[in-house]
Amino acid sequence: MTNTRRSPWLIVLAIVVILALAAWAVSYVLNRSGDASAQMSQAITPELIQQGEYLARAGDCVACHTGLGGKPFAGGLGIKSPIGTIYSTNITPDASTGIGGWTYGEFERAVRRGIGHDGSALYPAMPFPSYAKVSNADTEALYAYFTKAVAPVQQANKANDIPWPLSIRWPLAYWRTLFAPAPENTEATRQASTDARIERGAYLVQGLGHCGSCHTPRALTMQERGLDETTPAYLTGAELNGWAVPALRGAKHWSEDELVAYLASGRNSTAAVGGEMKDVVANSTSHMTDQDLHAIAAYLQSLPADRPPVYQYQAERSDATAKQLTAATDLNLGQRLYLDNCGACHFVTGQGAPRVFPRLDGASVVNAEKPAGLIHLILAGAQTPSTAQSPSVLPMPGFAGRMSDSEVAELATFVRNGWSNNAPAVSADQVRDARAALNKQRVGEVALGANNAQ
């Protein structure tokens, strides 16, 4: 007599295996989106290559696809993610290690659909959900530039540092299907505006600019909560490496010209670029045309704010702080530290100087609810990028060696409540954590989205 009763566990296991196989098989079907054998619709001309070079700047491809101190576009930069470190790939036209042998269709699938050369799913560290908006013509120009004008570099790709089973790639196909639009569908959602500048700006911000990667909060499942202005959460600010990334909506406190100056030169009459945005300005926006920068600024200014601003200028409060610092009597520790360490450049008024020393009265990094960015700046300093329009490298020194955790906390607390600023106090523990993070920051890696879920 044979036992026909089967173990229910075995059945469950079989079902799981069958479902997994089915899911895997289906993922392959999902991967078939796009056409790997597609060809360019136009001849490659020097003009097309030049256009592609410009668009590669707009997309800031070099930022992730170049290792620290490495050859341009040869990959190898470590990008930290919640599941491990992802290394960017070689996108030079080297035949053995780069994209030298790729057809236009393969290139297009990687850029706009997140599908690798071998059909596997790319990690969304590659901002293909945004690049899906890039037009066919621009994708062709990028292909022309990368395959014909970039110097080939033979450099093998580095294996990602992600443990099994998280390293299994095929489930990403589902993520992609759920969260990344197909290029064919983006035309419909493209902002139709009566203002051609705003339309151009939206195209750049949502597409190659992939501004939302940092400036839009992410869901638990790591996708950006909105890829264009139709979603209220789009560009409402997020967090990166503990820094508060400012909202780009409601940027009315800066004029269009100030926004353009910031993107073109990393500085304007009140602010200087810091944190990850510094490299964006240096590698990308400072290379863009004035016309495109104005388009970007016009689009951003067209977006209504999602909440009232935290900062409101109040002349009496601002004057009172300046007066107290000038009199320099009855100062608390934070005020005294400000005079001894900060006042030389930012002055008792907290106004700084146009394009040289950032204004502290009203600065977004000062007024952010979470103080990590401000603490980082005080501890590690910063320096402006050298750009064609503003070549000067203006360094702010770090004060980690001059102040204890509690002193930095006192100073930051004063700055966050001095003049018209309005932000919560900073504790010595927060400074201690920031200092520890600073000390263990690994060279050659940038962190992406580690604390980005909201």
Place this chain on the structure above:
Amino acid sequence: MANITNDEVDVVVVGLGWAGSLMSIELAQAGLKVRALERGEDRNKADSAYPKPADEYAYGVRNKIMVTPRDGALTVRHNLNDTALPTRQWGAFVPGTGVGGSGLHWTGVLIRPTPTDIKLKTYADQAYKPGQLGEGMQVQDFPFTWEEIEPYMDRFDKICGLSGNTGNLQGRILEGGDPFEGPRSSPFPLPALEDTLNTSMFAEAARKLGYHPFPNPSANVSRAWTNPYGNQIAPCNYCGYCSKYPCLNFSKASPQTAVLDSLKRMENFSYRTHANVLRVDLHPDGKTARGVTYADAQGNEVFQPAKIVVLAAFQFVNVRLMLLSKIGPAYDPVSGTGTVGRNYAFLSNGATTLFFKDKNFNPFATAGATGQMFNDVSPGNFDGPALGIIGGAKIHSSQSTGTPISTSLPAGTAGWGQGWKDGMVDWYGHSMKIGITTSCMSYRGHYLDLDPTYKDPWGLPLLRITFDWKQNELKLQQYLRKIVLNITQELGPDSYSEGYLGLDAHWDITKYVSTHNVGGAVMGDSPKTSALNRYLQSWDVHNVFVPGGNAFPQNFQANPTSMIGSLTLWAAQAIKDQYLKNPGPLVSV
């Protein structure tokens, strides 16, 4: 150690201070492949970020960013019969080194000479009787007109963000500026620095006595400034660390703040540090240079081939390299022939310190160039011919710093220990100075040559200075002293102390004056009396250009940087407009 040959460049620039950085950017912007060689270390703005430079002992006393005597020593003697001895520590002057050179540690006083200053020989011939001026005086004109050089002064003023009051705008005399200055094509780019108590007191007293004071023209900028190269200079915060210090606030115009960030972005520009140029290598016919040879940090000898050689190092280094490389005939003071080494000049200063028990001058809140001065005692503007003296001085009350070690205390106060401390408690902040900075004529017996005895670490002879005070300069000091005394009495201090040269004084190289050494490879109209033509081109080796203080035929009372910057821009323009099209002597004899 090895012999290395670099890739050829269009232009090799020796020295990366003001002259070197200006020449480099102007020629690189014209599309030439330019390489600068700097003997010292690299220095960028982060090296001098707040508050590192605020250290008087390291920078002001121990000369942290100056060349060491080991690397920069000279030998000095008073006359042809003396044996020169080497400078084993710095005193009267302190040459710089490193990227930025003296442009990094200068005070930032940016004054132009007057139209008379640049045509001093013409003026002297008109105003003085033959034989009236001292024997052996050999003053010369600069070989260009005011109208020719002024546009370059104007450009350099804008590169530096010059702050001050305009005195003469296109011939119109304006209130508050220097009425004796030459006509400017455009006004000062930025307003003057704030006055301090001493400057207001001095200006008021001087005005009462009939003089025409104005704020020291300053390259410590008063407002945020973006210059023609797109570089930014920050507004000065009056911290008082300027002279001998790199600016901690990016507020002093320097190669670092005004030029280098733009220059370093250019792919056709490169530079090497710790590259000590040993000689200029000439082609066998001696008529053109083929490059320079330098020693690198590892002790290798490196040949740098170049189509054009620009010697843009400090005056001493330029003259020495010309002598070592046999570019032009060496000057012989006995026969009066030869040109390289001719017309070395220094300058003198003097000061009265006024002590006021009940005034507080807050000297720590000041900029290096803070001060008021007047130019009434300058060639053509006072009765020099009747007095039998030529030259002049800026008479000024400056408050360049409030650092404690350099604070003047009343005569009789102990120089150290408890007595000094007590003196500091009683007198810090209670004194002001009125000073003079004088012109210095050139003389047949004042010159530079190679020392017969002392050698540098590479076995090459040191440069020898032969210089002493002449009666013209000493009489000028005594005349100026009386003017300062009148102003002092007008101000009525509780006490004062004086430091001026007596009529029997000799040059003392142990006491700091300033690093305004000039001449030795001067520019002029004749190859018999000048080493360089009007475009700073060697008369003898036409692809060698030598911008710097070395080109001044004598020292005027204005600080030299304005003229050094302007001359460099003027020469760069001539190279771009004329030399590149037709390489050869730009002035025919």
